[in-house]
Amino acid sequence: MMAVGLGTRQAADEEARAEVEVLNSRLEKTRILNTKLSACLGRLETSGKSVQEAIGPLYGNTQKLQVLGTNIDGVISAIERIRQPSDIKSNEEDIIRKGPDKAGLASFLSSVKRVNKALSELRNTNLRSNQQAVADLSRLLKSGNQALEAHFKKLLAEDSAPIEPLHYITKDKPFPMLAQDKTTRLGLINSYIVSFTKQSGSGESSMLQLYASVRGPYLTYCLQNLSAASINTAKKKSPDAVYRQGTNGMGSYASGMEGIFLAEYDNICALFSRDEWGKVFNLTCQQAISELSRTLRELNSHIKANLTTDCFLAYEIIEIMSNLSSSLESRTGELKPSFAGALKPIRETGKGSLADLLEDTRRRVANLPTIPLDGATVPITTETMTRLHNMVDFLRPISSIMISIGDGGWKSNAASNNSSDQIPSLNSFDVSADGKQIFAHYCIDTIETLLNALDQKAKPLLKGKPTLGVFIANNATVIERMIRTSELQPLLSARMADIDKWRKNGAQMYSLAWREPSTHLLDVQYTNRGGQRPQSGSAQAIDSAAILKGLSSKDKDAIKEKFRLFNTSFDELVAKHKSLTMEKEVREMLARQVQQMIEPLYGRFWDRYHEVDKGKGKYVKYDKSGISAVFLSLT
Structure with a gap:
């Protein structure tokens, strides 16, 4: 067992020594490599300094060359900008000189727009060298704009040949409008001019006045025959002739004016922006309305000179013009003040006529040379009642007048003091109520004025109360009969007792003579x-x-x-x-x-x-x- 353990340890030691030797060998190689790397780094640093010293001047020169190149490009660009206006002027001037007719409207508009854009950009550069170019392009642009305005006016004039309104009125045909192709071309020109005006900040577009300067005379010329007819039909063959409803040309004049004005409003709506419609319409119609004012002033002079027979013409004109004003206002929202101003003289005459007619009745009775000695009626009684009959035909305008001056206003200066430039809409008056009631009061006042004047006139002329009684009873009876057989009857039925008392008074005076035989x-x-x-x-x-x-x-x-x-x-x-x-x-x-x-x-x-x-x-x-x-x- 001991022998085996020693052998194993020795083997392990041998293996460890071998690994150490391997590590030492690698460490030596690493040291040698580091030495070589250090040497290389030293040489590289020495070489880098040499390269930097060699390349440094070259880099500096390169940067200078780049700055120089940029400057050269800037100069070239500046030269181009200086040359550009001259090029634009030469390129567009030929088109603009030709005008829209020869160059074509589309090409001409494009050219003018390019000049306008170039001029705007040129002004933004603010280069002193471009001042002459700015002046040249400004003149070119102005010439182009003027050519467009002239072309606009020419296109308008082509469709502004006068027409005869009666042809369209009698045949119930719509009044002619601008041709569609003309409207398109006019619209293109107007859009550009309006845009240019806003861009330049020069105020209101000139196209509004330009349009009115062409179409205004067109409207006036078209209506001038109707204006003349209104004046001519007012002339009287007999000084005593009483005006008959519908015999004056004012009705046709108003119909023609309404038709042609509404057609013109549609033209304007197709050409201009909504916020410009009213202004252009007023400008365009003003000349025709001025001619209407002149016509109405002349008619008013005629009416005032023949008030007792032609006051009805004043009432008719008031109704016609009120209806015209209301109709146009409902369609366009415009012109009511203009019509009110034109109608004012005749409306004032109509107001004053109520009191003037009463005074005329007193004056005519006072100027009678005599009273019939047989107690017969006098013509003024029939004439006065006929006048009241005729006034019923104009109850709507008369009611508007009476309501404006108030019940009994004809007895004072209310008719002249309570004036207004506004035209009351006849639809605003309840003719079935206040209007009729006030008119009934006026009729009774007229009859009372007449009979009182006749009584005062007859008393010193008719010897004896019997004849005076017959005279008063006769006239009161004629009045009553003319009421009962006319449209005055429903108006005055509640006031017949006021008239009957005059007849009874006459009968009472007559009966006094018969007291003698009875005694x-x-x-x-x-x-x-x-x-x-x-x-x-x-x-x-x-x-x-x-x-x-x-x-x-x-x-x-x-x-x-x-x-x-x-x-x-x-x-x-x-x-x-x-x-x-x-x-x-x-x-x-x-x-x-x-x-x-x-x-x-x-x-x-x-x-x-x-x-x-x-x-x-x-x-x-x-x-x-x-x-x-x-x-x-x-x-």
Whole structure:
């Protein structure tokens, strides 16, 4: 066992010694390698210094060459920038000189845009050497823009040949608009000019005024015949002729204006941006509206000179223009103030006419040379009522006027003081309520003014109240009849009592004359004498002979005188009644009134005393049937 253990240990020691020798051998090789590496590093360091000393100057020169190259490139670039404006000018100038017609609009616009872009870039370089180039390109751009504006104007003018509006009105055809291809080209030019204007910050685009300068005269020229027709149709062949609704050309004028204005608005909407529509539309229409203002001023002068017969033209124009203004405003939102300004003179005349017509009624009655001595009506009554009839045809504009001045405003200066430049929309007035009520008040005021003036005029001229009563009753009856047979009836039905009182007053004045014959039929001094008082209504029970038998000769003579005086007075009044001119209704009314006053008294008197002349007719001229026949003849 001992021998085996020693052998194993020796073998292990031998193996360890062998490993140590191997490690020592490797360590020696590593030392030798490090020595060689150190030597190599020493040599490399020595060589590096030599290389650095050799390459250093060369690198410095290379950097200088790079800077020089960069500078050269910058110079070349600067030369290019200096040459570029000259190149652009020479390249684009030929196109711009040709103009849009020869070069073509698309090519021309592209060229102008390139010049504009180049000019903008050139200004940003801020090179002193480019100042001349900037000036040249500015002139070129200005020339291009002017050529575009001229082309825009030329294109517009090609589609702005005047038309005859009546052709489109009578045939109910839409008014012509700009051709689609023209609209496209005009839109391209306008878009560029607007863009350029915003870019340059030069304010509002010139295209708005340019468009209006072409289309404004077009609208005015198209409408000038309608304007002239409105004035010509107002001229009167007879000074006393009353204006009839629809006989003036203003209706056609307004229709033509509405149609052509709306077509123009559609043109504008196709060309300009939304925020420009209103401004361009107002600019374009202003000249035509100025011509309308001139026309309305001339018509207003005519109306004021013929107010009593042509005030209706003022009312008609107010309605026509109010409707036109409302229609255009609903479609475009524009022009209402312009129309209000144009209409103002006629609207003021319409307001003032209400009071002026009342004053004219007073003045015409006062200037009557005389009043008919037979109590007949005077023409002014019929004329005044005819005027009120005619006013019903213009109830809507008249109601707008009356509502604006207030109920009774025609009695003061309200019509002139309460003026407004605005056109009230006729749709805003409830004509079925306030308008009709105020008009009814005005009608009654007119009638009262007329009858009061006639009464004052007739009193000193007509001798005796009977004729005056007939005169007043006649005129009141004519007024009442003309109301009941016209469209005034529903308006004034609640106010007929105001008119009837005048007729009743006339009848009362007339009846005063008939009191005289009735006084001769009173016999109170005899009723208690002789015999029994007769029973009421029992004429057969009265014995005239018996009554007379109980009277003295003196009493009988008094009865005879009463019959005689009655006959004289009655016959005179009957003759007077028949000599007076009375309206049928008045004659019947007064005959009935006289009959009711006289016949019962006469019948009673006759029953009691007709035997006073024993049937000879010397004193008792009329029996009961005879006097009834007389009363029938009065109707």
